[in-house]
Amino acid sequence: xxxxxxxxxxxxxxxxxxxxxxxxxxxxxxxxxxxxxxxxxxxxxxxxxxxxxxxxxxxxxxxxxxxxxxxxxxxxxxxxxxxxxxxxxxxxxxxxxxxxxxxxxxxxxxxxxxxxxxx
Amino acid sequence: xxxxxxxxxxxxxxxxxxxxxxxxxxxxxxxxxxxxxxxxxxxxxxxxxxxxxxxxxxxxxxxxxxxxxxxxxxxxxxxxxxxxxxxxxxxxxxxxxxxxxxxxxxxx
Numbered sequence: 001x002x003x004x005x006x007x008x009x010x011x012x013x014x015x016x017x018x019x020x021x022x023x024x025x026x027x028x029x030x031x032x033x034x035x036x037x038x039x040x041x042x043x044x045x046x047x048x049x050x051x052x053x054x055x056x057x058x059x060x061x062x063x064x065x066x067x068x069x070x071x072x073x074x075x076x077x078x079x080x081x082x083x084x085x086x087x088x089x090x091x092x093x094x095x096x097x098x099x100x101x102x103x104x105x106x107x108x109x110x111x112x113x114x115x116x117x118x119x
Numbered sequence: 120x121x122x123x124x125x126x127x128x129x130x131x132x133x134x135x136x137x138x139x140x141x142x143x144x145x146x147x148x149x150x151x152x153x154x155x156x157x158x159x160x161x162x163x164x165x166x167x168x169x170x171x172x173x174x175x176x177x178x179x180x181x182x183x184x185x186x187x188x189x190x191x192x193x194x195x196x197x198x199x200x201x202x203x204x205x206x207x208x209x210x211x212x213x214x215x216x217x218x219x220x221x222x223x224x225x226x227x
Binding site for chain 2: 046047048049051060061062063064096098100101103104105106107109110111112
């Protein structure tokens with residue numbers, strides 16, 4: 001069974017870049033079939049899809065965040081990463097990495113990591 | 120972007136009773152709908168995909184139905200561990216995949 005674990009700073013200053021990494025175990029990013037995804041949840045709110053990447057490097061981003069988001073993959077480390085630039089307090093959220101099955105639902109999730117944007 | 124609307128926002132149910140949650144899409148999404156359960160401090164867990172197919176390990180008391188724009192998640196005979204927030208998600212038109220705002224199932 002695939003397991004996912006997010007890692008990265010829990011505190012980011014406004015205007016800086018948020019950087020998170022998701023380490024995958026129990027499966028290979030290179031095996032294909034899944035899209036490696038980032039989803040966030042503002043405190044007490046619902047879920048917002050950020051984007052995902054296929055092992056080949058193809059990326060898809062939420063249009064509302066597209067200008068600030070970069071998702072990349074490192075197949076040698078079985079990891080994928082999220083960078084969100086020019087953050088503000090509105091980017092404070094729990095960030096989840098997840099696998100998106102080929103058809104479109106999210107079948108495996110990391111435990112999530114809270115990122116707070118504050119000076 | 121397809122907007123997903125869930126109702127009610129909060130559902131108060133007694134243990135052992137049935138709970139019925141609704142999800143409506145702003146346009147037809149065929150059967151490309153998933154349901155998730157989220158407990159406090161935990162990640163969402165996939166319950167249902169394809170509108171009616173239970174994910175691996177999900178108890179039979181969870182059932183999904185619907186197609187097009189109207190969908191229902193039914194939890195038969197609520198157990199204590201079922202009190203949580205439930206989200207629907209469409210994956211017919213993407214990007215972006217979109218989620219509903221959630222229905223909280225609380226103990227009556």
